Structure formats: C-alpha cells, structure tokens
Amino acid sequence: MQKFSTVELLRDIKTVTMAADRQPVAITQHRKARYVLMTYEDFAAMKENSDPRRVFGPGETPTELAELIVPELDRLIAEGKSGDE
The missing domain is CATH 3.40.1620.10 (YefM-like domain)
Known part of the structure; x- marks a missing residue:
C-alpha cells in the first residue's frame, strides 16, 4: 500500500x-x-x-451469545485442568 x-x-x-x-x-x-x-x-x-x-470487548458480549459460549469455555478449562494432572 x-x-x-x-x-x-x-x-x-x-x-x-x-x-x-x-x-x-x-x-x-x-x-x-x-x-x-x-x-x-x-x-x-x-x-x-x-x-x-464481530469482536466484543469485556462486558459487551450479548447475553444470548454468552450463554452459548460460557459453558463450552468452562468445559474446555475443566478438560485442560484434568489433562495436566
């Protein structure tokens, strides 16, 4: 450019x-x-x-989207912790 x-x-x-x-x-x-x-x-x-x-900053994520994402993130975090031990 x-x-x-x-x-x-x-x-x-x-x-x-x-x-x-x-x-x-x-x-x-x-x-x-x-x-x-x-x-x-x-x-x-x-x-x-x-x-x-779209990209959302902290606190900007629409509730319906957060309800879809948070359980999956929790699952991935739990898997990561169990895989490290």
Missing part, C-alpha cells in the same frame, strides 16, 4: 487521488498510518462483502 503524509495530501491532492484510483492508499500523520483513501466503488464493495463476525 502506498503511503502519503497529510502534508503531501494537502500539497498535491491530484497525485494522491490518482494513486487511490489504482489501489487504496494510507494517509499518515506523524509517521503513523491514520486514514485510508480509496475509491467509493472499492469502499462499497468492501462494505457489501464484509465479514459478519
């Missing part, structure tokens, strides 16, 4: 947008990638084909 700084974007937006026409480009700020510039068509395709899986 080609990278451009925010300063380069401001100075030469034509070059940056032409590069984004070919493939997504990273826009950096203080030498860290902060943004991605891509065509709207690429963005729409990415959104349409997105992976339906």
Whole structure:
C-alpha cells in the first residue's frame, strides 16, 4: 500500500487521488498510518462483502451469545485442568 503524509495530501491532492484510483492508499500523520483513501466503488464493495463476525470487548458480549459460549469455555478449562494432572 502506498503511503502519503497529510502534508503531501494537502500539497498535491491530484497525485494522491490518482494513486487511490489504482489501489487504496494510507494517509499518515506523524509517521503513523491514520486514514485510508480509496475509491467509493472499492469502499462499497468492501462494505457489501464484509465479514459478519464481530469482536466484543469485556462486558459487551450479548447475553444470548454468552450463554452459548460460557459453558463450552468452562468445559474446555475443566478438560485442560484434568489433562495436566
């Protein structure tokens, strides 16, 4: 992925947008990638084909999902303890 700084974007937006026409480009700020510039068509395709899986942080897991996962985790933990002894 080609990278451009925010300063380069401001100075030469034509070059940056032409590069984004070919493939997504990273826009950096203080030498860290902060943004991605891509065509709207690429963005729409990415959104349409997105992976339906989600990641939940502590306390964010929906109750119905936790009710499915917790018993299996407890079983795996118990198996691990019995296998180590």
